[in-house]
Amino acid sequence: MRHISIAISLFLLCLFNFNVASGEKPWTHGPLRVSENQRFLCHADSTPFFWLGDTGWLLPERLDRDEAAYYLKRSAEDGFNVVQIQVINAVPAFNAYGALSHPHGWDLSYVDSIPGYGYWDHLDYIIDQAEKEGIYIGMVAIWGGLVKAGLMNESQAETYGRFLAQRYGDRPNIIWIIGGDIEGDVKPEVWERLASTIRSNDPQHLMTFHPRGRTTSARWFNDRPWLDFNMFQSGHRRYGQRNGDKNYPIPDGTEEDSWMYVDSATNKRPLKPVLDGEPSYEDIPHGLHSPDEPRWTDKDVRRYAYWSVFAGSCGHTYGHNSIMQFVRPGIEGAYFADGDSKPWWRALDDPGRKQMKHLKDLMIKFPYYERVADSLIVRNNGQRYDRLLATRGSDYLLVYNHTGRPMTLDLTRISGKEKSLWWFDPVSGETHYIGTQPDGILTLNSPAPAGSDFVLIALDSGRFDGL
Numbered sequence: 001m002r003h004i005s006i007a008i009s010l011f012l013l014c015l016f017n018f019n020v021a022s023g024e025k026p027w028t029h030g031p032l033r034v035s036e037n038q039r040f041l042c043h044a045d046s047t048p049f050f051w052l053g054d055t056g057w058l059l060p061e062r063l064d065r066d067e068a069a070y071y072l073k074r075s076a077e078d079g080f081n082v083v084q085i086q087v088i089n090a091v092p093a094f095n096a097y098g099a100l101s102h103p104h105g106w107d108l109s110y111v112d113s114i115p116g117y118g119y120w121d122h123l124d125y126i127i128d129q130a131e132k133e134g135i136y137i138g139m140v141a142i143w144g145g146l147v148k149a150g151l152m153n154e155s156q157a158e159t160y161g162r163f164l165a166q167r168y169g170d171r172p173n174i175i176w177i178i179g180g181d182i183e184g185d186v187k188p189e190v191w192e193r194l195a196s197t198i199r200s201n202d203p204q205h206l207m208t209f210h211p212r213g214r215t216t217s218a219r220w221f222n223d224r225p226w227l228d229f230n231m232f233q234s235g236h237r238r239y240g241q242r243n244g245d246k247n248y249p250i251p252d253g254t255e256e257d258s259w260m261y262v263d264s265a266t267n268k269r270p271l272k273p274v275l276d277g278e279p280s281y282e283d284i285p286h287g288l289h290s291p292d293e294p295r296w297t298d299k300d301v302r303r304y305a306y307w308s309v310f311a312g313s314c315g316h317t318y319g320h321n322s323i324m325q326f327v328r329p330g331i332e333g334a335y336f337a338d339g340d341s342k343p344w345w346r347a348l349d350d351p352g353r354k355q356m357k358h359l360k361d362l363m364i365k366f367p368y369y370e371r372v373a374d375s376l377i378v379r380n381n382g383q384r385y386d387r388l389l390a391t392r393g394s395d396y397l398l399v400y401n402h403t404g405r406p407m408t409l410d411l412t413r414i415s416g417k418e419k420s421l422w423w424f425d426p427v428s429g430e431t432h433y434i435g436t437q438p439d440g441i442l443t444l445n446s447p448a449p450a451g452s453d454f455v456l457i458a459l460d461s462g463r464f465d466g467l
Contacts, residue, residue: 025134026081027172032136032206034228035369038271040314041206041229048368051275051315052360053082053138054353055324060123061089062326064096069129071326074348076133079357083130084138084177084210084277084317087123087164091142091151095122106156108163120167127171136173139164140210141198144182147190154193161197169202176207181233181278183212184220195226210277213237214250218265222272229273229314232261234304236296238286239384256280258304259311259389262373266312273314279304281319282352283342284335291336295321298352299402302426302453303385305359306400310389312373318356322347351427358429362455365467367393379408379441395460398424402453404446409456411442416460422467423447424455431457431467 030044041049054075059068075083092102099119104110111120130137141164142152152160168174178195191209199207206228209217213235221227237255242248254260258276265274280286282301285293305316327339347353363371370393375381377390377397388407390399395415401407411419421434425448434447437458448454457467 025131025172026136031172031204032175034206034273037369039266039273039312040369041273042369048364049081049315050360050363051082051317052080052356053084053277053315053317054078054080055278055281055317055319056083056326057086057140057324058089058326059083059085060087060119060126061093061095062331065122065125067096067326068126070345071348072126072129072133072135076135078348078354079360080135080318081360082136082138082175082315082317084140085126086140086143086180088142088146091146093119095119097122106152106159108159124167127168127173131171131173136175138175138177139168140177140180141194143180144186144210144212145180147187148182152190154189157190157194158197161194162201165198165201169204174202174205176202176205177210177231177277178207178226179209179211179217181210181212183215184209184217188220192224195224199226208277213278214248214255216261216265216274218268218272218274219249222265222268223270227272229275230265230268231275231277232265233278234258234261234276234280234308235278236280236284236286236288241287243287243289256304256384257307257387259307259387262308262311262313275313275315275317276304276308277317278319279308279317281321281324282350283347284319284321284337288335298350298355298427299453301352302355302359303400303402305356306426306453306455307387307389307402309359309363310373310391310398310400312391316356316359318353320347320350320353323353355427355429358424358426361429362398362424366396366398370394374413377410377413379410395463397458399456399458400426400453401446401456404448404450404452404454406443406445407456408441408443409458411437411439411458414458414460416462418461419458420461420464420466422457422459424457426453426455433466436461 029047035042088101092100101119208231211217213233216232218230280296283295321337322342323344325333326344327333327337328343329340331339374392378388397414417439419437424431
């Protein structure tokens with residue numbers, strides 16, 4: 001009976017939460033690797049790893065020790081298991097203590113001989129604190145604009161890659177991220193040298209590439225042996241906000257369709273896991289560059305997350321305008337982040353950030369590795385915000401509905417003569433029972449409050465006792 005499987009899944013979820021609370025760290029299950037079916041991330045003992053990332057780009061540069069420890073503790077409490085950072089945001093970079101990253105240029109062999117608390121000592125501390133909290137650090141080695149500007153060449157990339165891998169290769173909580181908001185065909189020789197050097201010195205940790213907005217790493221690097229999984233940046237523009245760009249990498253009017261990047265990546269061979277490493281950030285203006293534009297809200301960031309994951313992503317990264325750059329009174333932020341009205345520590349309580357953990361909890365409730373995206377579940381799908389995204393296993397299905405519109409679903413896509421129906425609230429994480437339904441085509445009005453987004457859950461009643 002499948003209720004045994006769901007009971008086991010729920011037990012593992014409870015055990016996972018207990019282990020986090022009791023101090024067991026995720027890497028006690030072994031290093032991260034790609035699952036056997038090439039679609040997910042997992043540990044060496046096959047324990048699923050659902051990537052739930054927060055964007056902390058300027059963590060090494062802006063926060064002191066106490067602040068970094070507080071931020072990482074709060075991130076763990078809110079369910080995040082990855083924090084993406086910029087290792088350096090300039091050449092040289094300076095941190096909160098005034099220490100610089102490159103005291104002797106690209107010759108980094110002297111950094112530990114300089115008296116005092118250095119730049120790399122502080123990064124060591126941040127990674128140690130993340131390890132205590134059970135968090136992986138996604139290490140964007142150098143931001144793409146710096147490479148584009150010629151501030152690191154191939155030879156320097158080899159020196160830097162060796163330094164990073166030798167310094168951090170034995171840490172359990174490292175994920176390497178090449179690139180940094182840049183197209184893969186800009187200085188590709190530098191990215192190849194950096195990636196291959198890190199990989200040759202540290203073959204244990206996973207590696208990906210963070211691309212420019214509206215692109216995916218699969219476009220340039222899918223066949224590279226150093227690329228373990230793909231990452232895309234769905235970006236910050238709303239529908240129709242092309243802004244006069246030439247050589248647009250996506251069809252006009254599809255700017256918010258984060259699901260399409262999953263489709264394009266999973267159509268590549270070899271098949272590799274994929275996730276959105278930079279969606280629209282909470283409280284950032286549409287399109288980034290005008291204070292007069294509306295700002296992305298918690299409902300928007302939920303849509304980006306559920307669309308991407310239900311399309312087949314192996315996880316998701318969240319971002320917040322104030323947190324990613326750690327603004328505070330006296331520090332003027334980019335993209336009209338106001339450190340006086342909303343410093344980063346207040347933004348930790350914004351609703352979208354608090355709601356992301358519900359997605360992770362939902363996905364690990366069900367048999368994990370069999371899950372696939374299935375567009376055939378939805379009849380007469382809508383466009384833009386009315387589009388429904390569906391995912392399923394053999395005997396369960398989930399459908400995300402952003403607008404709460406009526407929907408028609410084919411329940412025969414999963415097993416069972418009778419289906420039990422539930423709806424899941426992505427705001428609260430609560431699940432509500434609807435009733436049972438014979439197998440067949442279901443037309444359903446929203447069970448959630450008017451205008452609310454929700455997830456419909458259908459289970460084979462003969463295999464599941466409930467949720």
